[in-house]
Structures are given as structure tokens and as C-alpha cells.
Amino acid sequence: MSDRIVSAAVVVIGNEILSGRTADRNLPFLATRLNELGIQLREARVVPDLEDEIVRAVNETRARHDYVFTTGGIGPTHDDITGDAIAKAFAVGIDYHAEAVAILKAHYANTGAELNTARLRMARVPAGAELIDNPVSKAPGYQIGNVFVLAGVPAIMQAMFESLKHKLVGGLPVRSLAIAAYLAEGAIAKGLGELAGRHPEVDLGSYPFYRQGRFGTSIVGRSTDPDRLAAAAAELRQLMRDLGAEPLEESTNSPG
Amino acid sequence: MSDRIVSAAVVVIGNEILSGRTADRNLPFLATRLNELGIQLREARVVPDLEDEIVRAVNETRARHDYVFTTGGIGPTHDDITGDAIAKAFAVGIDYHAEAVAILKAHYANTGAELNTARLRMARVPAGAELIDNPVSKAPGYQIGNVFVLAGVPAIMQAMFESLKHKLVGGLPVRSLAIAAYLAEGAIAKGLGELAGRHPEVDLGSYPFYRQGRFGTSIVGRSTDPDRLAAAAAELRQLMRDLGAEPLEESTNSPG
Numbered sequence: 001m002s003d004r005i006v007s008a009a010v011v012v013i014g015n016e017i018l019s020g021r022t023a024d025r026n027l028p029f030l031a032t033r034l035n036e037l038g039i040q041l042r043e044a045r046v047v048p049d050l051e052d053e054i055v056r057a058v059n060e061t062r063a064r065h066d067y068v069f070t071t072g073g074i075g076p077t078h079d080d081i082t083g084d085a086i087a088k089a090f091a092v093g094i095d096y097h098a099e100a101v102a103i104l105k106a107h108y109a110n111t112g113a114e115l116n117t118a119r120l121r122m123a124r125v126p127a128g129a130e131l132i133d134n135p136v137s138k139a140p141g142y143q144i145g146n147v148f149v150l151a152g153v154p155a156i157m158q159a160m161f162e163s164l165k166h167k168l169v170g171g172l173p174v175r176s177l178a179i180a181a182y183l184a185e186g187a188i189a190k191g192l193g194e195l196a197g198r199h200p201e202v203d204l205g206s207y208p209f210y211r212q213g214r215f216g217t218s219i220v221g222r223s224t225d226p227d228r229l230a231a232a233a234a235e236l237r238q239l240m241r242d243l244g245a246e247p248l249e250e251s252t253n254s255p256g
Numbered sequence: 257m258s259d260r261i262v263s264a265a266v267v268v269i270g271n272e273i274l275s276g277r278t279a280d281r282n283l284p285f286l287a288t289r290l291n292e293l294g295i296q297l298r299e300a301r302v303v304p305d306l307e308d309e310i311v312r313a314v315n316e317t318r319a320r321h322d323y324v325f326t327t328g329g330i331g332p333t334h335d336d337i338t339g340d341a342i343a344k345a346f347a348v349g350i351d352y353h354a355e356a357v358a359i360l361k362a363h364y365a366n367t368g369a370e371l372n373t374a375r376l377r378m379a380r381v382p383a384g385a386e387l388i389d390n391p392v393s394k395a396p397g398y399q400i401g402n403v404f405v406l407a408g409v410p411a412i413m414q415a416m417f418e419s420l421k422h423k424l425v426g427g428l429p430v431r432s433l434a435i436a437a438y439l440a441e442g443a444i445a446k447g448l449g450e451l452a453g454r455h456p457e458v459d460l461g462s463y464p465f466y467r468q469g470r471f472g473t474s475i476v477g478r479s480t481d482p483d484r485l486a487a488a489a490a491e492l493r494q495l496m497r498d499l500g501a502e503p504l505e506e507s508t509n510s511p512g
Contacts, residue, residue, distance in 0.1 A: 015461050018297045019432070020287030021476060022463070027302070031276030041274045043309070044302035046283070049461070053299070076442045077462035078449035118445030153464065176275070186332045189374030193334035205271050205305070206333035207278070208409065220277060 005224075006171030008034050009043040009061035013054055013072040013082055014152055017046050025154045026071045033161060038170025039067060049073060054085035062089075062147050067168065069161075072152030074141065076118040086149055087126035097125035100140050107138040133163040143167065172224035177233050178250035180218040181240040184208070188217055191239045199232040201225050218250060261480075262427030264290050265299040265317035269310055269328040269338055270408055273302050281410045282327045289417060294426025295323060305329060310341035318345075318403050323424065325417075328408030330397065332374040338405060343382040346400055353381035356396050363394040389419040399423065428480035433489050434506035436474040437496040440464070444473055447495045455488040457481050474506060 010030050016022040024046065031041045043061060047053040062068045073082030087094035100123035108115040122139035125131070132141035132148065134156060141150045141160045148164055150157045181188070185208040196204045202223040209216050219236055223229040237247040266286050272278040280302065287297045299317060303309040318324045329338030343350035356379035364371040378395035381387070388397035388404065390412060397406045397416045404420055406413045441464040452460045458479040465472050475492055479485040493503040
């Protein structure tokens with residue numbers, strides 16, 4: 001564990017997300033799992049299947065964050081151009097990777113399907129990259145520099161993430177705490193703003209809701225300092241009571 | 257209607273998306289609705305509640321696209337900083353907007369709740385912006401230049417979008433067509449790649465699926481030219497039959 005903030009970005013690659021055909025499910029998964037590992041997701045981008053757009057997003061994000069995760073575009077079809085774009089972003093070549101070829105050969109020998117030229121494309125890997133195991137459908141992901149190149153299909157992406165997570169070094173774990181009350185956001189805003197001013201080490205987010213015919217607000221506190229988080233939470237509960245509402249504990253999470 | 261490609265970007269503002277607490281629902285809605293209006297969503301970004309990050313994302317995207325839509329951060333609490341960030345991005349001031357103040361006064365007079373300082377913050381609007389009606393909860397969104405600033409709560413964002421859509425000028429509508437077959441992606445990849453090479457005006461995406469115990473692939477064709485789309489689709493159906501599978505029509509959409 002590192003004693004500083006460790007940050008990450010996600011680059012979602014795929015026309016199907018931007019056309020509205022498919023709703024992305026990888027971002028919520030990665031956001032949650034990274035946070036559990038003490039890595040703060042600070043940025044996400046969705047880009048189309050265009051090489052220049054992928055190169056640009058990968059190069060901008062890998063310069064700004066400790067880790068970058070891409071999803072999508074590593075299958076066997078003509079629109080799977082992530083590998084070439086990653087090679088271009090790192091200014092390295094891309095070629096058939098002996099270990100990846102062996103994995104695909106063994107897999108297709110097992111299934112009886114033909115390892116044709118299109119399928120073999122999935123063994124093309126940028127020079128210097130290290131494979132990431134794909135226990136679901138075998139065609140591997142890979143890591144190059146601080147960039148992890150993963151599949152777009154959620155079940156495969158999730159399995160690849162579990163295969164690679166031992167390589168990630170988390171920073172200070174972020175504790176979070178959610179407290180709700182049946183108070184309109186506009187009623188608690190002033191006191192909450194003052195409270196946030198007194199606790200700069202605690203990130204306080206405010207999320208209005210409407211449940212069972214009543215307006216309410218969930219306040220989420222996040223901090224790497226559990227004592228300061230607890231102190232802010234105590235003040236928050238008191239603020240809610242002062243405004244005539246009972247604080248409702250929603251959830252606590254203490255990853256680490 | 258414009259006779260060129262009209263492009264858009266979405267900037268989702270909110271720590272809650274990046275922490276995994278909330279799954280974004282605005283991007284799929286905007287992607288679908290914009291496409292229906294002949295506007296191609298070409299990029300999306302998720303940024304945290306940090307002024308510099310919002311300024312950067314808004315300025316980069318508004319220079320690259322015809323329209324930009326932001327969601328989130330326009331409520332009454334201390335973490336709602338979108339207005340100030342937008343003003344900074346456009347290098348203009350931000351102040352109470354007379355019409356917005358009047359809307360909020362009328363609304364809170366109706367509901368009986370107090371129009372306090374925090375709620376009045378929702379009437380702060382960057383100089384030169386034009387209000388966007390919010391039929392759900394009244395506090396307005398606004399347009400400044402080619403940027404539309406919308407709420408983060410999906411029901412409110414969607415209502416605001418319907419209020420503003422008459423201001424958007426779409427380009428050539430994109431027709432799309434999805435044809436599936438019980439063929440593995442790797443089996444159709446070669447023929448599909450050749451087909452894509454013969455039809456550069458048709459964007460062909462390939463999406464594997466697993467249904468009722470069988471692997472299959474959906475091919476989505478998108479084009480502004482209906483004749484070329486139809487020609488590519490006819491070849492695609494023939495390709496599927498040549499590979500021994502029956503083409504299954506999934507959906508056609510002809511916005512415009």
C-alpha cells in the first residue's frame with residue numbers, strides 16, 4: 001500500500017455505447033472495485049472505434065493517472081482496433097505474441113472450432129506488453145506501461161480484472177459513509193456547506209431522493225482519514241436533528 | 257436539417273459516478289435521443305466535482321463538437337460547482353439571473369418552502385446564458401454558446417432535454433440496422449471485414465452474444481445513406497447464409 005492518493009482513469013472504447021445501443025456496465029464495476037483497492041477513479045472517457053480518438057484518450061489519461069483501464073475493441077472483427085491504437089499510443093510495434101498464440105491454439109483445439117486468421121488476430125499484442133489471463137474465453141488482455149487493456153464484454157472484463165488485480169498497488173483506502181434524512185437538499189444545504197468548510201479533509205456529496213412520497217437527501221462522506229470522517233459524521237447527524245429530522249444510517253464501507 | 261455530420265459530446269459531472277455509488281443513466285438517454293435527432297454523440301467524459309477538471313473537459317469538448325451537454329452539479333449544495341466552472345470556462349461572470357430568481361420565487365411561494373440562500377444559488381447563471389425550462393422541479397438549466405447545462409437527476413435532465421431540443425439542428429440522420437445470426441464472431445469476422453472494406457460509407461459493428469446456450473453475433477450497420485446501408489445489409493444476409501446460418505432481423509431505425 002502506498003501512503004499517497006493513487007488515481008486511475010477508464011477509457012471505454014465502443015461506438016455501441018455512443019449510439020445508445022448498449023449501456024456501459026464496465027464503468028460501475030471498475031469504479032467500485034478500484035475504490036475497494038484504494039485506487040481512486042478520477043476520470044472516465046467513452047470514445048468511438050477510431051484510432052486517433054483512442055490514441056488521444058489513452059495518451060492523455062496515462063500521463064495524468066497511475067493506472068488506465070481500457071475496455072472493448074480486442075475481439076476478432078475488423079472494428080476491433082484497440083491493439084493497433086495502443087501500439088501507436090506507445091509508439092511500439094504490434095505482432096503475434098507467442099504465448100497468446102499458444103493459448104488460442106490450445107483453446108480452439110479443445111473446442112473444435114477453427115483457429116482462422118480472424119481469431120488469430122486476438123493474439124496480436126503491442127511489443128513489451130504482458131498478458132492478462134482470460135479464464136472465460138481465453139483470448140487474453142494485456143498490460144503495457146500503466147495501461148491495462150481489457151475486453152468489453154462485462155463477464156470477460158470482470159474476470160480479467162480479477163486476474164490482474166494483484167499487480168495494482170493501492171494508496172490510502174478511502175472510507176465512505178452515507179447518512180440520509182427526510183430533509184430537502186435546499187433545507188440542509190447551508191449547514192452542510194458550513195460543515196464541509198470545517199472539514200476540508202472530508203469530501204461531502206449531497207444527493208437528493210424522493211421515496212414513498214417524501215423528499216430526502218443522502219449525504220455521502222469520503223475520506224482517507226477515518227477519525228476525521230467520524231467527526232464530520234457526528235456533526236452531520238447533529239445538524240439533521242437540529243433541522244428536525246432523524247439521521248438514517250445508510251451504509252459504511254471501510255475498504256482496505 | 258444540416259447536410260453534414262453534426263457531432264456532440266456529453267460531460268457527466270459527479271463524484272458519485274466515479275466512486276461507483278451511482279450508475280450513470282443520462283448517457284444512454286442522450287445517446288439515443290441525439291441520434292434520433294441526427295446528432296452523433298462522438299465523445300463522453302465523466303469528471304469529478306473539481307472546478308479545473310470541469311473547465312478542462314468543457315473547453316476541450318466544446319472546441320471539438322457542435323454541441324456539448326453537461327449533466328450534474330447545478331443543485332443548491334456546496335458540491336454543486338458546475339455554474340462557476342462553466343463561467344470560468346467561458347471567461348464570463350456569474351450572477352443571479354432575474355428570470356431564474358422569479359421562477360424560484362414563484363415556485364417556493366407555491367410550495368410554502370423557504371427560498372433560502374442555498375436555494376437561491378440555483379438562480380446563479382453565467383453571463384450571456386439563456387435559460388432552459390425545468391418543468392419537474394423548476395430550477396432551470398441553461399445554454400451558453402454551444403454548451404447545454406443540465407441537471408444530474410435523470411427525470412429532470414430528460415425533461416430539460418425535451419425543453420431544449422427545438423434549439424438543436426440535426427445533420428444527416430443516421431439509419432441503423434441490426435442483423436444477428438447464430439455464428440461465432442470469429443467465424444464471420446473474415447467475410448465481415450471484406451464486406452466492411454467494400455462499404456466504407458457504412459459503419460459495421462460486431463457484437464457477440466450468448467443466448468439459450470448458443471453463441472451468436474449481432475452486426476449493426478449505420479450510415480447516413482439508406483441505399484448503401486440496404487446494399488451492405490443484403491450482402492451481409494448472403495454472407496450469413498453462405499456460412500450456414502439464417503439471418504435474424506433485429507431492428508431497424510430510421511430517425512429523421
